[in-house]
Every structure is written in structure tokens, then in C-alpha cells.
Amino acid sequence: xxxxxxxxxxxxxxxxxxxxxxxxxxxxxxxxxxxxxxxxxxxxxxxxxxxxxxxxxxxxxxxxxxxxxxxxxxxxxxxxxxxxxxxxxxxxxxxxxxxxxxxxxxxxxxxxxxxxxxxxxxxxxxxxxxxxxxxxxxxxxxxxxxxxxxxxxxxxxxxxxxxxxxx
Numbered sequence: 422x423x424x425x426x427x428x429x430x431x432x433x434x435x436x437x438x439x440x441x442x443x444x445x446x447x448x449x450x451x452x453x454x455x456x457x458x459x460x461x462x463x464x465x466x467x468x469x470x471x472x473x474x475x476x477x478x479x480x481x482x483x484x485x486x487x488x489x490x491x492x493x494x495x496x497x498x499x500x501x502x503x504x505x506x507x508x509x510x511x512x513x514x515x516x517x518x519x520x521x522x523x524x525x526x527x528x529x530x531x532x533x534x535x536x537x538x539x540x541x542x543x544x545x546x547x548x549x550x551x552x553x554x555x556x557x558x559x560x561x562x563x564x565x566x567x568x569x570x571x572x573x574x575x576x577x578x579x580x581x582x583x584x585x586x587x588x
Contacts (some may be wrong), residue, residue: 428487430525440495456572457574478528508560515553
């Protein structure tokens with residue numbers, strides 16, 4: 422196996438991404454059930470992007486001759502049902518990922534001389550920064566407009582469902 426430090430960090434990154442993926446899908450299910458489709462769909466879209474990160478990390482591990490370790494979450498899924506707390510969790514998770522992947526990009530170059538993995542970590546950092554920005558925007562909207570912001574989403578969902586049932 423080439424670049425053992427890279428493989429180790431890539432597998433740890435898979436754990437982080439799988440944790441976010443599962444947590445965001447949980448948030449999606451809960452928010453969708455509450456009628457907050459816009460926010461629910463944001464979590465779903467980001468979860469799909471996190472899944473693509475898992476795929477990219479796994480492909481890199483295999484390229485390096487390592488073994489992909491799936492199914493080990495960094496943290497258990499938390500049963501958070503408050504939209505504000507969900508967004509706070511998401512922003513903290515994205516911040517942590519940005520910090521970790523930035524650090525690991527430097528480590529794989531210093532210890533393993535692995536420019537390819539460094540570039541992959543840097544690319545994913547840019548995605549995580551965008552995710553943070555999207556979650557922060559929703560968090561600020563929720564702070565600014567309060568429950569009216571969520572009520573509007575629920576009313577829009579109900580309206581759409583009502584139109585569909587007229588069939």
C-alpha cells in the first residue's frame with residue numbers, strides 16, 4: 422500500500438462524512454414530516470453531496486492500494502428535532518470538517534508526499550465551506566424572521582399538497 426498516512430486520514434474522513442450524511446438525512450426526514458420542505462430539501466441535497474465525498478475518498482483509498490472502511494460513524498446520530506438546533510449542529514459539523522480537512526491536507530503532503538490526496542482534501546474543504554454558508558444563511562433567516570419563516574414553509578407545503586389532492 423502506498424501512502425499509509427493518507428489512507429488512514431481518508432478513512433477517518435469517510436467516518437466524518439458518513440456521520441454528516443446520516444445526521445442530515447435524519448434532519449431531512451424530521452423537517453419533511455413537519456412540513457418544512459425547503460429546509461428539509463436543503464439537508465437532503467447536502468447529504469447527497471456528503472455521499473459523493475465518501476465516494477471520492479473511497480476511490481482515492483482504493484487507488485492508493487488501501488482498504489476502505491465503511492459504516493463507522495464518528496458520532497452517533499443525534500435525535501434533534503428543533504430546526505434551530507439542527508442548523509447549529511450542521512454549522513458546527515461543517516466547521517469541524519473544514520478544520521480537519523485543511524489540517525489533513527498539510528499532513529498528507531508533509532508525511533506521505535501525497536499531492537493527490539492533498540488536492541482532494543482541499544476540494545472537499547471548498548464544498549464544506551459552501552455547506553456552512555448555506556446553513557448559516559438559513560440560521561440567520563430563522564433568527565431574523567423567527568417562527569414566521571418556518572410557518573411560511575409549512576403553509577407553502579400544505580398549499581402544494583392541497584393542489585395535488587384536487588387531482
